[in-house]
Amino acid sequence: MKIVALTKAAVPLSSAIRIDPKTGTLVREGVPLTSNAWDRDAVEFALKLKDKYGGEVIALSMAPPSGIPALESLIGMGVDRAILASDRVFAGADTWATAHVLAKTIEKYVPDYDLVVAGEETIDSTTAHIGAQTASWLGVPYVYYVYDAEIKGRTLIARRFLEDEGVDEVFEVEMPAVISVLKGSQVPREVRLSRKLNAREYIQIVSNKELGLEPDCVGLRGSPTVVAGMAPATYPPRKKVVIQGEPAEVVKKLVEILKQEGVL
Amino acid sequence: MPCSLWPPVNKEEYKGVWVYLEREGSRLKDVGLELLGKARDLAQKLGGAEVGGVIVAGTEEMAREAVYHGADKVVIIDNPDLKVYTPAEYAEAIAKVVGKYKPEIFLIGATKRGRELAAYIANTLTTGITADCTALEIDPKTCDLLQIRPTFGGTQLATIRTPQRRPQMASVRPGVFPKPPRDTSRTGQIIVEKVEIAKRRTRLVSIEKRLEKDVADLPPVESADVVIAGGRGLGSVEGFKLLIDLAKLLGGTVGASLMAVRAGWAPHTRQIGQTGKTIRPKLYIAVGISGAIQHLMGIMETKTIIAINPDPHAPIMENADYAVVGDYKQILPLLIEEIKRLKS
Ligand SMILES: Cc1cc2nc3c(=O)[nH]c(=O)nc-3n(C[C@H](O)[C@H](O)[C@H](O)COP(=O)(O)OP(=O)(O)OC[C@H]3O[C@@H](n4cnc5c(N)ncnc54)[C@H](O)[C@@H]3O)c2cc1C
Ligand SMILES: Nc1ncnc2c1ncn2[C@@H]1O[C@H](COP(=O)(O)O)[C@@H](O)[C@H]1O
Numbered sequence: 001m002k003i004v005a006l007t008k009a010a011v012p013l014s015s016a017i018r019i020d021p022k023t024g025t026l027v028r029e030g031v032p033l034t035s036n037a038w039d040r041d042a043v044e045f046a047l048k049l050k051d052k053y054g055g056e057v058i059a060l061s062m063a064p065p066s067g068i069p070a071l072e073s074l075i076g077m078g079v080d081r082a083i084l085a086s087d088r089v090f091a092g093a094d095t096w097a098t099a100h101v102l103a104k105t106i107e108k109y110v111p112d113y114d115l116v117v118a119g120e121e122t123i124d125s126t127t128a129h130i131g132a133q134t135a136s137w138l139g140v141p142y143v144y145y146v147y148d149a150e151i152k153g154r155t156l157i158a159r160r161f162l163e164d165e166g167v168d169e170v171f172e173v174e175m176p177a178v179i180s181v182l183k184g185s186q187v188p189r190e191v192r193l194s195r196k197l198n199a200r201e202y203i204q205i206v207s208n209k210e211l212g213l214e215p216d217c218v219g220l221r222g223s224p225t226v227v228a229g230m231a232p233a234t235y236p237p238r239k240k241v242v243i244q245g246e247p248a249e250v251v252k253k254l255v256e257i258l259k260q261e262g263v264l
Numbered sequence: 265m266p267c268s269l270w271p272p273v274n275k276e277e278y279k280g281v282w283v284y285l286e287r288e289g290s291r292l293k294d295v296g297l298e299l300l301g302k303a304r305d306l307a308q309k310l311g312g313a314e315v316g317g318v319i320v321a322g323t324e325e326m327a328r329e330a331v332y333h334g335a336d337k338v339v340i341i342d343n344p345d346l347k348v349y350t351p352a353e354y355a356e357a358i359a360k361v362v363g364k365y366k367p368e369i370f371l372i373g374a375t376k377r378g379r380e381l382a383a384y385i386a387n388t389l390t391t392g393i394t395a396d397c398t399a400l401e402i403d404p405k406t407c408d409l410l411q412i413r414p415t416f417g418g419t420q421l422a423t424i425r426t427p428q429r430r431p432q433m434a435s436v437r438p439g440v441f442p443k444p445p446r447d448t449s450r451t452g453q454i455i456v457e458k459v460e461i462a463k464r465r466t467r468l469v470s471i472e473k474r475l476e477k478d479v480a481d482l483p484p485v486e487s488a489d490v491v492i493a494g495g496r497g498l499g500s501v502e503g504f505k506l507l508i509d510l511a512k513l514l515g516g517t518v519g520a521s522l523m524a525v526r527a528g529w530a531p532h533t534r535q536i537g538q539t540g541k542t543i544r545p546k547l548y549i550a551v552g553i554s555g556a557i558q559h560l561m562g563i564m565e566t567k568t569i570i571a572i573n574p575d576p577h578a579p580i581m582e583n584a585d586y587a588v589v590g591d592y593k594q595i596l597p598l599l600i601e602e603i604k605r606l607k608s
Contacts, residue, residue, distance in 0.1 A: 095383065096392055123539060125415075127395035129383035132355070136387035141352040141465040144380040157469070162376045163533060164438075165288065166474050171350065174465040184532055217267035224270070224392030225411075229423040233414055235564040240582065244589040251598045254570070255606070257586055261547050261568055263490050263514050264603065 001055030001151070003046040004110050006102060006118040006130065007074060009033040009067030033063070035070045038119035040077070040188040042181040045146070046117045047078050047189065053151055056080045058110055062090055062101050071203050076196030077189055083109055087208040092220030095129035101218055102130070103137030104211055109204070114175045115156065120145060120183040128180070135178035142178035143171050147185035151175075161185075266428055270390055275368070278430040281307045282316035282367035284358060285330055285338075286378055292319070292326050294443055295373030299436060300334040301444030302400060303371060306409070309402040313368070318361050320354055321346045324454055331452035334444050338452060339365065341459045350466040355381045357459045359388035364457075367431050369409050371400075374435040382435045391429040397436050408432065414561075439486060439544065479530050480508045482517040489546045490516025493536055495559075496523035497552020497573065498592065504529045506596045507551060513603045519543070521553045537562040551592045555580025572596075 010033060035043070046057045059074045059082040061067050071082040085105045093101070106113055116138070118131035128144070135142035148159040156173045161182055173179075208218065216222055243253050258264040281303040285296035300315060307313040317335040319326055327338040341357050358381065362370050372382045374396055386393035394411035401410040403425070409432040411424040426432040485491055492507045492514070507518045520530035522537060536543060538558040548566040552573065553559060560583055563569065571584040572592050581587035588595065 094392060096387065099387070127383070128379045129386075129393065129395060132351075132380060132382070132384040133387045135352065136355075136384045141350075142384070143351055143466065145376060161474065164376050167471060168474050169471045170469040172467045172469055177465075214268060216265050217269050222267045224390075224429040225394060225424050225426050227422055228410070228425045230415075230420050231423075233421045233564070236567070238569065238583055239585040240587065241585065242576070242581075242587050242589060244576075247590065247594040247598055250588055250590055250595055251602055254586075254588065254595070254599055255602055257570065258514070258547075258603075263516070263547055264606065 001049060001053045001115065002110060002113045003049060003055065003057045004106055004113050004116045005039070005043045005046045005057060005059045005074075005079065006116060006134065007039040007043060007059050007061050007070065008036040008119070008122050009061055009063040009070040010036040010122055010124045033066055033070050035074055036119055036122045036124075038121060038123065038181075038183040040074075041183060041186040042117045042119045043074055043077060043079060044186040044188040045149075045181045046115075048186075049115070049149065049151070055114075058083060060102060060105060061085070062093070062098055062105075064091070065205075068200070068203060072196055072199035073191050075199035075202050076191035076193065078192075078195070081202040081204065084203060084205045085211065086205055087211075087218075089208050089215050090219045092223065093218060094223035094225045095125075095127055095133055096224050097218050097222040099130050099133030099137055100222065101211070101213065103134050104213055105206060106134075106138065108211060109206065116176070116178040118178065118180045120180050131178055131180040138176070138178065140176050140178060141173050142180075143173055144180040145182045146179045147182040149179070270429065273428065273430050275430055278366045278368035280314035280316050280365075280367040281310070281369040282318065282362065282365065282371070282431075283335075284370070284372045284378070284381070285317045285319045285322070285326070286373055286375060287319065287322060287326065290323070290326075292322075292329055293373065293375065293438070295375060295378070295436070295438040297330070297333040298438070298441045298443050299371045299373060300330060302436070302441045303369070304334040304444065306369060306400060306402055310368075310407060316365065316367055318358055320349075320357060327454040329446075331450050331454075332446045332448050334450070336452045337455065339455045339457050342456045343459050343461065345461065345464060346459075348468045349377065350464070350468060351377075351380045352384065352466055353461050353464055355384035356388065356461050359385045360459050360461075361457060362431060363389055370431040370433050372433070372435045374437045378435060382433070386433045389431065389433075391431060391433055392426040393433040393435065394424045395435050397434045398440055400434060400436070409434070437542070479504060479518060479534070480511075482508065482511055485517055485519045485534055485536065485541050485543050488517040490514045490549075491519045491536070491543060491545045491547070492516060492549040492551065493519035493521065493553060494524050494529065494551050495521035495553030496527065497554070498524065498529065499552070501527075501529045503552065503592065506592070506600065509600050510549075510596060510603075513600065513607070514547075516545075516547070521559050524552075550580050550584070551596070553580055554578045555583055
């Protein structure tokens with residue numbers, strides 16, 4: 001089993017996200033990028049399959065060099081090796097152009113892959129696009145929201161959960177295939193420091209010199225979607241009426257408000 | 265130079281605003297009908313363009329329902345192999361129909377299945393797609409679709425375009441746009457298309473409804489007009505029971521902060537916020553919730569917010585219409601009693 005785990009270097013779930021009050025953008029300075037929280041579920045899922053069926057787990061990220069520490073900690077989790085696709089021309093990519101680079105990297109560096117696992121979505125862009133787009137680029141079948149799987153020959157038997165319908169489905173998928181792993185469904189294993197210490201040895205950095213993709217088809221230039229504008233989101237202003245005092249009095253006021261709101 | 269992998273597009277050939285109409289069993293999901301309403305609005309702004317719908321393995325009755333909700337034309341994809349949903353095969357068939365009819369805009373409801381299909385369809389058509397749009401407009405100058413979505417944790421709204429590719433694609437969560445009225449006097453064309461797909465590589469083995477252990481038999485947070493949410497400040501699952509009582513009295517439901525979910529008082533499906541649900545109820549009552557930005561992001565579009573918290577400086581108090589300074593343990597039992605009295 002050769003499993004590629006797609007992992008994005010993102011702002012960690014454990015650290016508080018800070019928003020610059022002037023620009024309204026995410027403060028990235030001083031925030032170490034770590035793997036997208038939901039991608040650690042994907043990595044855990046891949047490692048479990050490896051524990052059961054043997055083989056190799058390769059983490060793949062497209063990111064600037066600041067994404068290296070994220071890959072190092074995945075190596076610490078037990079990933080065999082990692083590939084960082086990193087090049088200035090990849091900057092500003094939308095999901096089409098990102099999946100393009102990821103798929104071409106897989107085809108060139110892990111041509112004999114059996115399975116690609118992605119996280120359900122990233123916590124910073126939350127599109128859930130990349131898994132399906134990578135499947136489309138690779139020309140292989142795919143299933144999202146998987147939380148358990150078995151392998152029989154060349155078939156992946158994947159169990160998944162659709163939260164909005166409250167439904168469990170089991171699919172047989174011909175491999176090679178792409179799956180996304182249901183967020184929160186795994187308990188990612190601990191990072192072992194002994195392994196993380198010399199993790200850098202297991203990370204291969206590939207640039208577009210090696211990949212040889214047309215510069216017009218990657219990064220900002222290769223993105224069909226274009227960010228045309230950014231404005232602070234405005235929400236209805238709040239009344240900010242402070243209510244305090246004896247509980248009985250407070251309750252009286254609350255009842256009035258509930259009536260006013262038409263729920264009583 | 266545009267990317268050479270992009271087949272040339274003649275924009276003149278692309279006309280109309282189309283919608284994917286997802287089925288659940290033998291009926292159409294509401295989100296598709298909601299999008300037909302939005303599609304009508306966009307089509308009008310495009311000078312009276314046609315509104316279309318695509319159903320996989322649907323019936324004429326479903327197609328008529330789509331017409332009643334605003335479609336001028338509905339394509340039913342007819343292929344016995346597609347009776348049962350599988351992602352790659354459905355996406356391939358839908359992409360074929362969209363590729364044939366060439367709408368200039370194609371919208372998809374961002375249900376779990378919709379999110380699974382959307383990006384694959386876009387890739388097959390070598391076009392872009394924007395996820396989870398909260399507003400869609402037509403640029404009066406270029407007639408391009410402006411795809412507006414929250415980003416950077418909901419603090420910013422990004423406006424995204426697809427200037428060079430067609431169709432312009434966007435996904436939209438259920439409940440973002442209102443469902444248009446059902447007008448049975450509307451007429452439209454219903455077309456049955458036989459669509460071939462390549463070799464099937466995904467098969468459904470089984471499907472079963474999960475009997476989820478939930479805190480109460482209450483509606484999901486996305487669909488309730490009144491949501492009463494609890495946080496770490498409740499201190500115990502006993503506190504949550506008070507919220508359930510109150511929710512039942514007000515015909516609402518219960519939600520939770522991340523911390524309350526972590527404490528095991530409510531399932532993840534009830535979490536409100538950045539990594540949970542975004543909701544737009546008429547009334548939100550936050551009990552024992554501090555109002556961290558990640559939590560607030562999920563309730564920004566609520567009409568009225570009431571917060572109950574002993575800390576007058578908790579961020580939720582600054583972001584509430586009514587900031588009740590106090591201990592929920594003293595207030596809620598009295599409130600519940602009083603409402604019961606009023607109702608009896
Ligand atoms: C990337 C990221 C994503 C996140 N996503 C989410 C998300 O989707 N949803 C979410 O909720 N959080 C999210 N969080 C976590 C968020 O930052 C906060 O940690 C969390 O919302 C706090 O939960 P809380 O308000 O229940 O707990 P606390 O912050 O501990 O607040 C408890 C509150 O209860 C009050 N209280 C105490 N006693 C009483 C009493 N007797 N009566 C009434 N009030 C009382 C206290 O004054 C306090 O204000 C996320 C964080 C990160 C970094
Ligand atoms: N830059 C990236 N490098 C590697 N994998 C990525 C990248 N961006 C997204 N992914 C993968 O695609 C999944 C869905 O991401 P998204 O479409 O951004 O919500 C993530 O959980 C990752 O597994």
